[in-house]
Amino acid sequence: MNPALKPLILIVEDEADLVTLLRYNLEKEGFRTVVAGDGEEALLLATERVPNLILLDWMLPLMSGLEVCRQLRRGAKTRDIPIIMVTARGEEADRVRGLNSGADDYITKPFSPTELTARMRAVLRRAAPGTSDELLQFGDVVMDLAGHRVRRQGRDVHLGPTEFRLLRHFMQHPGRVFSREQLLDIVWGHDVYVEPRTVDVHIRRLRKALNGDTEADVIRTVRSAGYALDSRVD
Ligand code: CA
DSSP: OOGGGSOEEEEEOOOHHHHHHHHHHHHHTTOEEEEESSHHHHHHHHHHHOOSEEEEESSOSSSOHHHHHHHHHHSTTTTTSOEEEEESOOOHHHHHHHHHTTOSEEEESSOOHHHHHHHHHHHHHHHSTTSSTTEEEETTEEEETTTTEEEETTEEEOOOHHHHHHHHHHHHSTTOOBOHHHHIIIIIOTTSOOOHHHHHHHHHHHHHHHHTTTSOOOEEEETTTEEEEOOOOO
16 A cells, blocks of 8 residues: 555554554554654644544643643644544543543543554544445454445354344444443334343344354453443453
């Protein structure tokens, strides 16, 4: 690929170890990176380089990520750049504040490189509609929406219509946890009465089809909360 065509990612992070790790993983995945260690530098670089996406740490010296986000949204050259907030805080109120300040998505530390790049691709896809709308990817799982096909490590995965809709929803929101009730609303629709336990049945079918005998489970069960597409092991 022509290097100039690779998406440019501005990493705003003050922890050197994490910067090294992020740069390594993102460059391996075909992104170009530029790094800012604090908010002032982030605003300067964002205006100068106009990256395709900004990974913005919440906890920064001098100026918080939240404030950086607000200022980016006010800048004429920066207001349309997609932003993913990176936060160590998991509380719902903080997530809402982050999204209200203008971030397109958030990711909570610690996160896996697979989850991060899947989120980034989803945000980039939404920012540039029509470019690769029809193809969703999470790790080695590829979903072709137009062709109604799913492949994992090159093999065809055969899914029923409900499992297909479930997986599509997860792949559009990688890493996010959805309750059974939310999944019922989204996948089955508001008007249909289905027992929440039905969701478990379809998740089981989805896992069976997707994971084969040897592949890692990409569906995470979050106790008393629901399910997420996630490769994190915990
Ligand atoms: Ca930090």
